Each structure stands twice: as C-alpha cells, then as structure tokens.
Amino acid sequence: MEENDDLTKRVVDTMMKEDKASKHLGIEVLEVTPGTAKVSMTVRDDMLNGFGICHGGMTFTLADTAFACACNSRNRKTVALACTINFVAAAKAGDVLTAVAKELSLSGRTGLYDIAVTNQAGALVAQFRGTSYGTSSTVLDA
Numbered sequence: 001m002e003e004n005d006d007l008t009k010r011v012v013d014t015m016m017k018e019d020k021a022s023k024h025l026g027i028e029v030l031e032v033t034p035g036t037a038k039v040s041m042t043v044r045d046d047m048l049n050g051f052g053i054c055h056g057g058m059t060f061t062l063a064d065t066a067f068a069c070a071c072n073s074r075n076r077k078t079v080a081l082a083c084t085i086n087f088v089a090a091a092k093a094g095d096v097l098t099a100v101a102k103e104l105s106l107s108g109r110t111g112l113y114d115i116a117v118t119n120q121a122g123a124l125v126a127q128f129r130g131t132s133y134g135t136s137s138t139v140l141d142a
Contacts, residue, residue: 008032008073011139015072022065025058029069035103037069043095054091063099063115063128070101071111071132075139081110081131088124096120099128109134 012032016022022039025047031038041062049055063085071078091097098118105112115128 004034004074007075007140008034011072011075012037012069014139015068019065021061025061027062027065030098032069032073034073035070035106037066037073037101038098039066039069040096040098043091043093043097045093048093052092054093054095054097056085056087059087059091059097059117059126060085060128062097063101063117063126064130066099066101066115067113067128067130067132070103070113070115071130071134072139076134077137077139078111078132078134081133083128083130085126085128087126089119091119091125097125 009032012029016029025041027039027041029039039062043054047054047058064083099115101113101115103111103113111132113130113132116124117126119125
C-alpha cells in the first residue's frame with residue numbers, strides 16, 4: 001500500500017508541475033491516494049464574476065483538478081470523457097474552497113468520480129461528476 005501511495009504522489013507531483021492553469025489559480029494538492037484527491041484554492045478578487053461572486057469556471061477548474069489527480073493516480077494517463085457540475089452556493093473573495101474527489105467505479109478504461117466542493121465552513125458550494133477514460137500511456141515510466 002505504501003508503495004502505491006508513493007507512486008500516486010509522484011504521478012500527481014509530475015502532473016501538477018506542468019499544470020500552468022492550476023498554478024495560476026493557486027490550486028494546492030492537499031492529499032492523494034489511489035482513486036482519491038483533495039485540492040484547495042483561495043478565491044481572489046480576480047476570480048469574481050460581474051455579480052461579485054466566484055466565477056463558475058473557477059469552481060469547475062478546482063473540481064476538474066481534483067478529478068484529474070484522482071483518475072490519474074494509478075499512473076495510467078487518463079482524460080475526461082464527460083463532466084457536469086451543479087452550483088449549490090456562491091463563493092466570495094477570501095473563501096477557501098476545497099474539492100474532494102472520490103472514485104465511485106473503475107472498470108476497464110472508464111471511471112466514474114464524484115467531487116464535492118466545499119467552503120472553509122464545510123458548506124457545499126458545488127457537486128461535480130466526471131467520467132474518465134484511461135489511455136494506453138502512463139504518466140511516469142514505471
């Protein structure tokens with residue numbers, strides 16, 4: 001188990017090192033294990049929409065990053081087939097959003113993941129669901 005967790009961490013570290021969008025948004029990986037991931041981001045003023053709340057695209061990107069970390073965690077290069085998001089509550093500047101991805105199913109090359117996005121008070125902000133497709137490539141050379 002420890003060996004798998006080490007591989008998972010190396011895979012996610014490699015992905016995030018090259019993820020310019022996540023770096024730009026200040027997304028940090030807090031935890032990863034095979035099939036799961038937890039990431040966070042602080043909502044900044046430049047992430048707000050015209051109503052003064054966090055732009056939905058920013059929340060989607062945070063959830064998508066958690067999704068990517070979880071579905072690539074076993075070192076199979078994996079991409080999104082489909083993603084949906086439901087926005088439940090508004091986030092404001094200064095809020096710390098956390099996205100927790102959990103693998104619901106992994107069968108062959110396809111996986112199903114739920115990602116809950118919450119604020120610093122633990123209130124649900126958005127619920128994201130992603131379907132992944134594993135390619136024949138790896139993130140790291142084994």
